[in-house]
Amino acid sequence: MRIERRAHRPLALVLLAPLIAIVAALAISGVLIAIAGAPVLEAFRLIVTGAFGTRLGFTETLTRATPLMLTGLAAAVAFRARVWNIGAEGQFYLGAIAVAAVCATVFSGWPPYLLIPAALMVGAIAGMIMLLVPLGMRLRFGIDEVVTSLLLNFVVVLFVSMMIEGPLKDPLAFGWPQSIPVGPDAMLPKLIDRTRLHIGLLIAVAIAVLVYFLQARSVFGMQSRAVGLNPTAAVFAGVPLAKTLIKVACLSGGLAGLAGAIEVMGVKGYVTTDLSPGYGYSGIIVAMLANLHPLGVIVAALFTATMFVGADSMGRALGIPSYIADVTVALSLLTMLVSIFFTQYRIRR
Amino acid sequence: MELLEIFASAGIWGAVLRIATPLIFGTLGALICERAGVLNLGIEGIMTFGAMIGWLTVYNGGDLWMGLVAAAAFGALFGLLHASMTVTLGLSQHVTGLGITLFASSLSYFIFRLVVPLASSPPTIEPFQPLVIPYLSDLPFLGDALFNQTAPTYLAIAIAAIAAYVLFRTPLGLAVRMTGENPHGAEAQGVNPIAVRFGAVMVGSALMGVGGAFLTLSAFNSFFPTMVQGRGWVCIALVVFASWRPGRALLGALLFALFDAYQLRLQAVLGKAVPYQLFLMVPYLLSIFALIVMARRARVPKALMQPYRRGER
Numbered sequence: 001m002r003i004e005r006r007a008h009r010p011l012a013l014v015l016l017a018p019l020i021a022i023v024a025a026l027a028i029s030g031v032l033i034a035i036a037g038a039p040v041l042e043a044f045r046l047i048v049t050g051a052f053g054t055r056l057g058f059t060e061t062l063t064r065a066t067p068l069m070l071t072g073l074a075a076a077v078a079f080r081a082r083v084w085n086i087g088a089e090g091q092f093y094l095g096a097i098a099v100a101a102v103c104a105t106v107f108s109g110w111p112p113y114l115l116i117p118a119a120l121m122v123g124a125i126a127g128m129i130m131l132l133v134p135l136g137m138r139l140r141f142g143i144d145e146v147v148t149s150l151l152l153n154f155v156v157v158l159f160v161s162m163m164i165e166g167p168l169k170d171p172l173a174f175g176w177p178q179s180i181p182v183g184p185d186a187m188l189p190k191l192i193d194r195t196r197l198h199i200g201l202l203i204a205v206a207i208a209v210l211v212y213f214l215q216a217r218s219v220f221g222m223q224s225r226a227v228g229l230n231p232t233a234a235v236f237a238g239v240p241l242a243k244t245l246i247k248v249a250c251l252s253g254g255l256a257g258l259a260g261a262i263e264v265m266g267v268k269g270y271v272t273t274d275l276s277p278g279y280g281y282s283g284i285i286v287a288m289l290a291n292l293h294p295l296g297v298i299v300a301a302l303f304t305a306t307m308f309v310g311a312d313s314m315g316r317a318l319g320i321p322s323y324i325a326d327v328t329v330a331l332s333l334l335t336m337l338v339s340i341f342f343t344q345y346r347i348r349r
Numbered sequence: 350m351e352l353l354e355i356f357a358s359a360g361i362w363g364a365v366l367r368i369a370t371p372l373i374f375g376t377l378g379a380l381i382c383e384r385a386g387v388l389n390l391g392i393e394g395i396m397t398f399g400a401m402i403g404w405l406t407v408y409n410g411g412d413l414w415m416g417l418v419a420a421a422a423f424g425a426l427f428g429l430l431h432a433s434m435t436v437t438l439g440l441s442q443h444v445t446g447l448g449i450t451l452f453a454s455s456l457s458y459f460i461f462r463l464v465v466p467l468a469s470s471p472p473t474i475e476p477f478q479p480l481v482i483p484y485l486s487d488l489p490f491l492g493d494a495l496f497n498q499t500a501p502t503y504l505a506i507a508i509a510a511i512a513a514y515v516l517f518r519t520p521l522g523l524a525v526r527m528t529g530e531n532p533h534g535a536e537a538q539g540v541n542p543i544a545v546r547f548g549a550v551m552v553g554s555a556l557m558g559v560g561g562a563f564l565t566l567s568a569f570n571s572f573f574p575t576m577v578q579g580r581g582w583v584c585i586a587l588v589v590f591a592s593w594r595p596g597r598a599l600l601g602a603l604l605f606a607l608f609d610a611y612q613l614r615l616q617a618v619l620g621k622a623v624p625y626q627l628f629l630m631v632p633y634l635l636s637i638f639a640l641i642v643m644a645r646r647a648r649v650p651k652a653l654m655q656p657y658r659r660g661e662r
Contacts, residue, residue, distance in 0.1 A: 032459065162627065327459050330448060
């Protein structure tokens with residue numbers, strides 16, 4: 001028995017791969033739910049109704065999907081060029097704290113139509129800087145950016161904690177460590193009244209479409225793909241390697257920073273150190289489930305958000321730890337890797 | 350000078366060994382995997398799972414050593430998963446490793462929550478006690494500084510010596526290093542690179558599991574989510590710092606722990622003037638710094654992260 005490369009990748013298989021992966025991940029999680037002593041089918045039913053069954057659940061799922069789309073895109077554009085950006089969590093937080101720092105100070109008194117775009121831009125730039133550091137270390141010293149971007153995540157979260165207990169502490173928060181609020185003028189308009197759903201969702205979807213065209217139709221898209229597929233060949237063909245990688249890092253870090261900015265300005269209005277339940281890390285999973293396709297990211301983010309929101313309410317109803325959502329989502333990354341593999345290879349006797 | 354007096358207390362040297370122990374296990378584990386050519390970014394998750402399963406074993410009435418064995422066994426199982434995906438299928442070692450970290454850590458939180466419902470203070474176990482070594486432990490200063498540790502700490506140092514011996518003085522170690530440098534050449538010499546990589550990743554992952562279990566069975570006495578706190582990533586950086594040599598890995602972990610122990614005590618001295626978060630950043634910044642210093646000098650195993658398929662170049 002041996003593994004051999006397929007001559008061509010059947011399109012049906014490529015499209016089915018994520019589905020197969022998710023079904024496999026759900027099946028394994030089903031076993032865990034059964035071991036936990038809960039009825040499996042009922043649990044899955046509760047996940048779906050929890051995520052979509054009510055107005056609150058449905059809008060909550062979309063609200064959760066918003067940052068996941070952006071961090072998912074951040075990972076997708078980076079991974080395509082083989083820039084291993086695992087630092088989206090840190091970029092998210094730096095984007096968030098940057099927004100909190102400028103809204104109530106430098107930008108205070110600006111009208112919303114200026115303030116909101118300016119603040120979003122600041123968040124994105126903060127994220128960019130946060131990824132340019134590890135990329136710079138890769139280009140200058142040859143250090144694997146996986147480890148540095150991971151380590152920097154911890155540094156950024158500590159930095160945020162220092163800020164919200166120090167210079168950016170909200171004096172009116174009864175001693176709770178949270179940042180000064182961005183203020184009502186910086187809050188993104190709601191999509192649906194009396195829910196948490198805000199126009200960040202539309203921004204995220206629009207950006208996904210934009211990134212799709214950028215990758216499919218622009219010189220930059222072609223170059224970033226070439227750099228990812230074979231850097232040596234790309235350089236030989238005249239692609240400026242460092243320049244392309246820096247552009248990719250700006251885009252990827254910027255998207256993750258933007259995710260943080262949008263989360264602050266759309267949902268909470270201030271920064272705490274639990275602003276993100278691992279959106280940066282989940283973004284990696286979203287990107288892989290989407291097979292790094294920008295439009296696929298939208299769907300993958302919805303799936304991931306569904307699991308998180310649905311498992312919360314399922315967990316409460318059946319007394320199962322809601323960590324089952326994290327397990328399922330992480331499993332789906334592993335099963336996706338395997339199922340993508342079998343679109344490229346097959347087993348021969 | 351108050352800042353230097355810290356080094357004169359026996360306590361800090363004892364703390365160095367204690368802080369270094371999980372790092373020694375983890376770094377050696379990652380080093381063994383990488384020597385065979387496989388980057389194992391599952392380390393953070395495997396350490397978390399080791400911490401959880403070790404604690405759970407003891408909590409359910411198991412022996413402390415059984416806890417360590419359980420952590421090693423489950424570590425090896427995650428290693429088997431990692432090797433199946435990266436060696437047999439040749440999938441991206443980066444992404445697979447991260448996937449295993451996410452899977453292993455969320456699975457440990459799930460299992461832990463299932464067994465121990467949310468409580469204000471997490472339940473505790475009776476952890477390892479310092480091992481009294483006749484005469485040595487009674488030495489003035491040195492006794493408290495070096496010979497007042499729990500058994501797993503001595504085990505970690507012994508394993509560093511064993512790893513160095515096996516890697517550089519035995520045919521098995523030669524096979525591992527050949528596989529990491531040039532798997533095709535190794536195969537031509539009659540070594541099975543696939544088997545070697547599976548073995549190395551499983552043994553390495555078992556050590557990572559033990560490193561995690563040290564946290565719950567000796568350093569603390571309870572388990573809580575996110576307790577590994579990036580130690581796994583620090584270990585990955587330490588492997589580079591150590592130039593893929595077990596002896597230097599031991600030294601690197603001790604040096605790192607010295608800085609960490611020092612900053613902990615410095616916090617007590619300077620805590621009022623300097624935000625504590627700056628001190629907590631030290632380990633991570635130190636790891637990055639170590640990478641910068643060593644990156645150019647380090648000799649990376651040539652076939653690291655390169656999947657091996659028979660008859661394919």
